[in-house]
Amino acid sequence: MTQDDKTTHFGFQTVAEDQKSGMVHGVFTRVASKYDVMNDLMSMGIHRVWKDAMMDWLAPRPGQRLLDVAGGTGDVAFRFLGRAGDSARATVLDLTESMLIEGQKRAEAENLSHALDWTVGDAMALPFPDSSFDVYTISFGIRNVTRIDDALREAYRVLRPGGRLMVLEFSQIPNDGLQKLYDLYSFNVIPVMGKIVANDRDSYQYLVESIRKFPDQDRFAAMVADAGFEQVKYRNLSMGIAALHSGWKL
Numbered sequence: 001m002t003q004d005d006k007t008t009h010f011g012f013q014t015v016a017e018d019q020k021s022g023m024v025h026g027v028f029t030r031v032a033s034k035y036d037v038m039n040d041l042m043s044m045g046i047h048r049v050w051k052d053a054m055m056d057w058l059a060p061r062p063g064q065r066l067l068d069v070a071g072g073t074g075d076v077a078f079r080f081l082g083r084a085g086d087s088a089r090a091t092v093l094d095l096t097e098s099m100l101i102e103g104q105k106r107a108e109a110e111n112l113s114h115a116l117d118w119t120v121g122d123a124m125a126l127p128f129p130d131s132s133f134d135v136y137t138i139s140f141g142i143r144n145v146t147r148i149d150d151a152l153r154e155a156y157r158v159l160r161p162g163g164r165l166m167v168l169e170f171s172q173i174p175n176d177g178l179q180k181l182y183d184l185y186s187f188n189v190i191p192v193m194g195k196i197v198a199n200d201r202d203s204y205q206y207l208v209e210s211i212r213k214f215p216d217q218d219r220f221a222a223m224v225a226d227a228g229f230e231q232v233k234y235r236n237l238s239m240g241i242a243a244l245h246s247g248w249k250l
Helices: 017-043 046-058 075-084 097-109 148-158 176-198 201-213 217-226
Strands: 007-010 013-016 065-069 089-094 116-120 133-139 159-170 230-237 242-249
Touching: 007 017, 007 201, 013 017, 017 046, 017 097, 017 176, 017 201, 046 075, 046 133, 046 159, 046 230, 046 242, 065 075, 065 148, 075 089, 075 097, 075 133, 089 097, 097 116, 133 148, 148 159, 148 217, 159 217, 176 201, 217 230, 217 242
Parallel strands: 065 089, 065 133, 089 116, 133 159
Antiparallel strands: 007 013, 159 242, 230 242
């Protein structure tokens, strides 16, 4: 099979690998202006609690350099800088320039522009030298990457020895009954909400489907370990609706 023949999933669709990045780019270009509002509505604000839990486990320190991949509007980077202090610095990388523009507006409003860099780029081919960062984060973004293994290897490459990976992503509830209830909400409410708020049902249908295609907690932890990370652990959030994954480059 040639590279051109390889396929992957875009939600529940099967697409050519070389098409997925463009399709994902289209989704986030369309939803950029409503992205933060929709996050609050879809999760009833709980995504903020999850991101705070991420920072609690990460425990940012002064002077650290963060790379936040698929960081879009800067939510995680802002939290990191708030915990790490003025001597820290964050680089936000995203495939979609319009998401970064929304983040830059927020950074200016919150007087954080001096500590932030914004880069358009691909998680599978990061435009940074080896051993450039102390911390790599990606929140609700890795399930949109065409080849997750490649993204994890790139994360390992750009981290310094002693650096830490942390992934926040939707996951699977380890209870069939509760998972079915959550699926009913996701498939019946979120796309309708996307139509009403963002005038874009299809993009939010894809986002719901992409969650169901993402590996469960144990399988994803194994992928993190296969990329070279050690001390790989995960914590479920809200019964497993989301999960935090942590690994170290030793």
